[in-house]
Amino acid sequence: MKRYPLISLLVLILALGITGTVLAQDVRPTDDEVNAIAKQLYCPVCENTPLDVCPTEACREWREQIRAMLAEGKSEEEIKQFFVEYYGARVLSEPPRQGFNWVIYIVPPLVILAGAGILFMGLRKWVTPDDPGHDRGAKEAPGTADEENEYLARIEKELLGKD
Amino acid sequence: MTEQTTPVPERAVPIWVQIIVWILLSGLLVLVALGLKNAQNPIIRVGSEVPDFNLTLFEGYTYEGSPVVSLSALHGKVVVLNFWASWCKPCEQEAAELEEVWRSYAEVDAEVVFLGVAWTDTPANSLEYLQKFEVTYPNGPDLGSRISAVFNRNLGVPETYLIDKEGILRAVKIGPFASNAEIKSFINPLLSE
Structure with a gap:
């Protein structure tokens, strides 16, 4: 170690880097985390069905969208805002307090x-x-x-x- | 001696309270009636002018160099407005046909524009679908469901709206087209006008 301090340090940094990447890839939002947001949204095609319990393909894709955004580090508010901008306020379980x-x-x-x-x-x-x-x-x-x-x-x- | 009874005056609800209650009730009834009317009747019908709307196109798609296309800018052209979704299996049935017909018109520089609108779809899946079917005509998401709101669509996908050169809605196709010939049978009469 004393003989090769620079190499040892480099190896350590590389090892930490690789571990960090692996850990980051493993961080996959759970179904509970996804559903916590999904239940605040409604199915786009079948009326009056919350997204967390909706069995349609469209809803499954929406839940995956939530999962992907959570994995990107997006907050609950950011995700809901995306859904409102993309699909309209009708997807919210609670209509926004405006107008x-x-x-x-x-x-x-x-x-x-x-x-x-x-x-x-x-x-x-x-x-x-x-x-x-x-x-x-x-x-x-x-x-x-x-x-x-x-x-x-x-x-x-x-x-x-x-x- | 005869018993005398004096009439007891009823303690009435103040008139201003009654007026407010009736106004509120009437207002609520009007709101409910309007809501029901809007839910049952499309905003525009075949034969009426289509209100203007903007379609923001997906990345990689442009119309005459612009990433946004508005209906008003297409005046003088027949517009084929197709609503679809990547999760919609019937949409896949007509995706290739629509692209084929679009190319056939583009080759002869016909006065027709195809617009694809992804309805209640996720961006990644929409792009995957467009790549899968090699769709080249302008396509974009129905942001905020605003274009759907113009047509008051609540039925599903696929749905195709045929708009003539004057911006009048001329035909609506619910469900997938069965063939190229069927698509052309909707467009050609409008082109020859």
Whole structure:
């Protein structure tokens, strides 16, 4: 080793280089890694089928495309962006939050809120009926009931007096 | 004494809430109706003008030196627009015929252009397919499915659209052509106009 330091170093570098290449070639994305992205995409030819479970040849090719891009070191976002640019936003399981797509993100929560509001109003009405003669005593100011009784008594008296 | 009952006023939903709810409901119904209409009816029919579109060609393909070809630039020529995919077996049936017919027209400098559009295909497989069938006419991917959207295609491949010299869609062939003669039978009447 002492006699040939330069040669030894060269051999070491070459060996590391070869090992590195072999290791890099062995890095093949697993099915799980591919499917993690594939399940966020939809089959291009058979509607409503996620890419990770789609059995068609087109989907198999798309999954291989994902695998190849993962092997190239592309990120999940980069891969999804490629699919959107190449095939359109319809391939995404979740439409991008832009333009007209906002409707599908805004309308359902609004409808749920409106439904909850209507339900709340209905329940409140059910629990506290509108009939003023039924349950107002507790809410009325003291003396109001007496005044009403007095008023009714006077009407009754007048009516009796007419007879 | 007779019992008296005073009519209890109903607590009505405010009018502005009712208006908003009805507007929202009407809007939703209109959206659903429009969606259904678009899904069922093609945007263009045979006899109507085809909206302009751009086809970005695959590497190695050009049209008159340009890597992008637009329909509007082909005015005065018959356009044979063929949708295909490498995973599509019926497409393979007509691939060689289309290339053969294209070459036969190119030899006599006929006023016809063939355009191949790879639909829902991966770039590598598309190029492999084109090499396999030695396809020389301009071909490119349907980027963003925008060309498909022009024709509102949802059926599959192969599909071929025949556009006349004035840019009018004149015929649609669903499925593969059976022979060279069949392809020519679509093109020749348009060339002679």
